[in-house]
Amino acid sequence: MDQISCRSALAQYGNPPNPCYDQSMRLAPADPDLFGERTRGLLEGCPNPKPSPADKASFGRLASLYTAFSTEFASFALKECLSRGHTRIADPFAGMGTLGEAARVYPVDLVLNDLNPFAVASCCVRTATIAELERATQTVRSLVPESRGADDESRFRSAVNALLPRGQTVVDCLLDPSTEEAQFGLCCLHILSIARISMHKRLRGSNPTWTKRAGGGAVIDGDFESAVEAAICSLCDYAAQLPSRAEGMSVRLSNRDVADLDWAEGGVDAIVTSPPYPNRTDYIRHYLPAAELLLAGDRDIERRLREIQIGTPLIRGDHAGVELPRSVEMLIERVRTHRSYASERYYAKGFRYYFEDMSRALARFAGWLAPKGIALLVVQDTFYKEILVPVADLLGDIAQIHGLDLVGVERFKVRNSMSRLSPHTRAALPKPQLAETVILLSKV
Ligand SMILES: C[S@@+](CC[C@H](N)C(=O)[O-])C[C@H]1O[C@@H](n2cnc3c(N)ncnc32)[C@H](O)[C@@H]1O
Incomplete structure (x- = not known):
């Protein structure tokens, strides 16, 4: 050997x-x-990182936790960091933002990044204040009557356009998700995303990471109004059990390829993350109805993101x-x-x-x-x-x-x-x- x-x-x-x-x-x-x-001994007491039934009954009702770690593991990791005096903590592959939710009760400066726009919107929801989440549900609910009479797809599009700050595109907003305005917009967009995912549920393939593309409107379970209302109710239930954010907890979000992040050298005390595995998981396809909405149906951007994903199933240059x-x-x-x-x-x-x-x-x-x-x-x-x-x-x-x-x-x-x-x-x-x-x- x-x-x-x-x-x-x-x-x-x-x-x-x-x-x-x-x-x-x-x-x-x-x-x-x-x-x-x-x-x-260094990881003594480390809990199983697999999401627990409690995780599935909580944020798992809003989005699939297929590749997430457990909040129990995230809390353990944060306590480990704090016990060493580490307060500047980053997750460059933040996914559904589990670390963000666990960090709500700790005085940490958190940075969460993911390539997938739907993941950034999820991170935003999991770290938002309860008041921000309430405002987001009210805002989205108020948009619903405005588009009555139009088809479901047009209603999604007009709701997204109504939410974008100062004429920005979703991609602009995601490139700078750190402003308060952008963060509020992202919480609203998350509600619309999970509504659209719920309407496309029948398109899930037998491979759990693959969602088929809807052709010619042959989609859906339910309609726009009931899907948005169900998403709002799920978010309200989720928000009701969230702890308030601790004094001194701060969060920054970003939506980049890990290779392009401009984080300062030596500026982070600890990284807590679960990178992709080499099993050809296509995260963009897994949450495709959300990605289509957030990328305004731009297939070129979608393809580029899929290629850049670590563990991509696509062939590209090395x-x-x-x-x-x-x-x-x-x-x-x-x-x-x-x-x-x-x-x-x-x-x-x-x-x-x-x-x-x-x-x-x-x-x-x-x-x-x-x-x-x-x-x-x-x-x-x-x-x-x-x-x-x-x-x-x-x-x-x-x-x-x-x-x-x-x-x-x-x-x-x-x-x-x-x-x-x-x-x-x-x-x-x-x-x-x-x-x-x-x-x-x-x-x-
Ligand atoms: C295993 S998941 C992270 C799950 C997360 N810990 C949670 O609890 O939800 C890996 C994440 O890496 C992201 N990712 C893949 N390639 C990336 C890249 N090049 N840059 C940044 N993020 C990437 C995927 O979008 C996915 O959300």
């Missing part, structure tokens, strides 16, 4: 040793030496000159030479994009973090056919290249994953032992 690091010895590209799970579904590696003694560790190169080579259809032409390319993109992202993390800064990441293993892709270990190897040391690891068993969609994987591994892993990186 090639020489690879002790940590990535787990990345042996076959079945992992049979792991054992305790009652909280925490996974203990069969060989405890794999992670070494020094990684123990990044020249990104150094990857040997463990990652070995994995890509195993995928490339796999006998199955399109391994070289498509799948190996996807893994290369993913690890190159994540290498560029981790280099940015290292730059943003102040000395002694930490990054807490939730990542999930996956399979390519019968080949295990131990994502946490591989990202740990990449992080080291950029001066981030892996100092804590906690592994949790995954019951369902995208890998289970592949009949090949199911046949080869009737019960694959995948892990969702929380890793703690520390700036060297």
Whole structure:
């Protein structure tokens, strides 16, 4: 076997040793030496990052938490940060904004970013004051009668136009979601987005990340008015159980590719995030009815965002000159030479994009973090056919290249994953032992 690091010895590209799970579904590696003694204890008490039934009954009623982590995990991570005196906290892949909701009760300066406009609108709702949310529901409700008589699509469009500040487009608004006006507009747009998603529910494919495009109006469940009213009611229920925002809690939002963020070097004490996994999840397609609304149906922008997504299922150019560790190169080579259809032409390319993109992202993390800064990441293993892709270990190897040391690891068993969609994987591994892993990186 090639020489690879002790940590990535787990990345042996076959079945992992049979792991054992305790009652909280925490996974203990069969060989405890794999992670070494020094990684123990630093994540003591870390809860399972999988969204809980309470999460699903709360924000989960407004939007799918398919790739979210739990608010319990987010609270744990924030307390860890505060116990180290870290108050400037960032989530560059903020998704549905779980970290934002958990941070409401803490005196932290939070920065939340996501490439997907619907995700930014969700982050806005989860961090808004209760008064802002009330104003948003009243404003959207007041817009409904204005468009009576028009078809549903035109009603969505006229409501969006009525909300945009000073003649801006949605994209302008999303490029600068930090002004109060833009944030209020985003809360309103979120209500319209979830109404539109609810009307397109029948278009969800069997692949949970894929929503079909509505053709010629053949959409829908319900109508504009009842969908908007239902969305308003769900938001009111959600807001009713939210804690008020703590004195001293501040939040900034942005809607950028992680590679383009202009955050100051050394300006962040801690990063708490769950980056995409290399399982070709298409977040724009997953929330397509919302993305179409927020991007005003602009297919060029939509395509560009889908290509830039880390873990994209689309074929595009790779990044020249990104150094990857040997463990990652070995994995890509195993995928490339796999006998199955399109391994070289498509799948190996996807893994290369993913690890190159994540290498560029981790280099940015290292730059943003102040000395002694930490990054807490939730990542999930996956399979390519019968080949295990131990994502946490591989990202740990990449992080080291950029001066981030892996100092804590906690592994949790995954019951369902995208890998289970592949009949090949199911046949080869009737019960694959995948892990969702929380890793703690520390700036060297
Ligand atoms: C695993 S999800 C994050 C879930 C989040 N922790 C939550 O609780 O909802 C990963 C997110 O990364 C975002 N993303 C993918 N590629 C990105 C990129 N290049 N720049 C910024 N965000 C990106 C996706 O839109 C998605 O929302």
